[in-house]
Amino acid sequence: MGCAKGRAFVCHYYPPCPNPDLTMGTSKHTDPPFLTILLQDQIGGLQICRNNKWIDVQPVEGSFIINIGDLLQMVSNDEFKSVEHRVLVNKIGPRISVACFFSGIAVPAKIYEPIKELISEAKVPLYKEFTVFDYINNFYSRPIGKSGLDDFRLQN
Numbered sequence: 001m002g003c004a005k006g007r008a009f010v011c012h013y014y015p016p017c018p019n020p021d022l023t024m025g026t027s028k029h030t031d032p033p034f035l036t037i038l039l040q041d042q043i044g045g046l047q048i049c050r051n052n053k054w055i056d057v058q059p060v061e062g063s064f065i066i067n068i069g070d071l072l073q074m075v076s077n078d079e080f081k082s083v084e085h086r087v088l089v090n091k092i093g094p095r096i097s098v099a100c101f102f103s104g105i106a107v108p109a110k111i112y113e114p115i116k117e118l119i120s121e122a123k124v125p126l127y128k129e130f131t132v133f134d135y136i137n138n139f140y141s142r143p144i145g146k147s148g149l150d151d152f153r154l155q156n
C-alpha cells in the first residue's frame with residue numbers, strides 16, 4: 001500500500017513555561033497520516049486519551065512512540081483506532097520531540113479504501129475511497145482538534 005512512503009519529519013521545541021496551567025504545548029488532535037514514529041526527550045508532557053481520561057506517556061530512554069493515524073484507521077476499517085493526544089507544557093525544559101509522519105503515496109494520486117480482506121457481510125466498509133491529498137486537504141480545512149474521519153465515513 002506504500003504506507004511507509006511520504007515521510008515528513010517535524011521537530012518540536014517547547015520552551016519552559018512559567019504558567020503551565022494557562023496554556024498547552026500542543027492541543028488535542030489525532031495525526032492524519034498512517035503512522036507517526038515519535039522520539040521524545042526525558043521532560044515528559046505527552047498524553048493520550050483513553051476512555052475519556054488523559055494518560056501520561058512516560059518517557060523511556062532510547063524508545064520510540066508509535067501513533068496510529070487517521071489513514072490507518074480508515075484502511076483498517078476501524079480495526080485500528082487513531083489515537084487522540086496532546087502535549088502539556090512544563091516549568092522545566094525546554095522539551096524537544098521529533099515526529100516522523102508516514103502519509104503514504106500522494107503522487108501519482110493513489111486511491112485508498114478499507115482493505116478488502118477485512119470486509120465481510122458482518123463487517124461492511126465504513127469509509128469511502130480517498131486519496132492522501134483528499135484527506136489531508138480536508139483535514140487542514142477543519143477546526144483544530146477535529147479529525148476529518150467523519151467526512152469520509154459511509155452512512156451504512
Ligand SMILES: O=C(O)CCC(=O)C(=O)O
Nearest residue numbers: 012031040046087097099
Ligand atoms: O511533541 C510531541 O510529543 C507530540 C507532537 C505531536 O503530537 C505531533 O507532531 O503530531
Ligand SMILES: [Fe+2]
Nearest residue numbers: 029030031085
Ligand atoms: Fe500528533
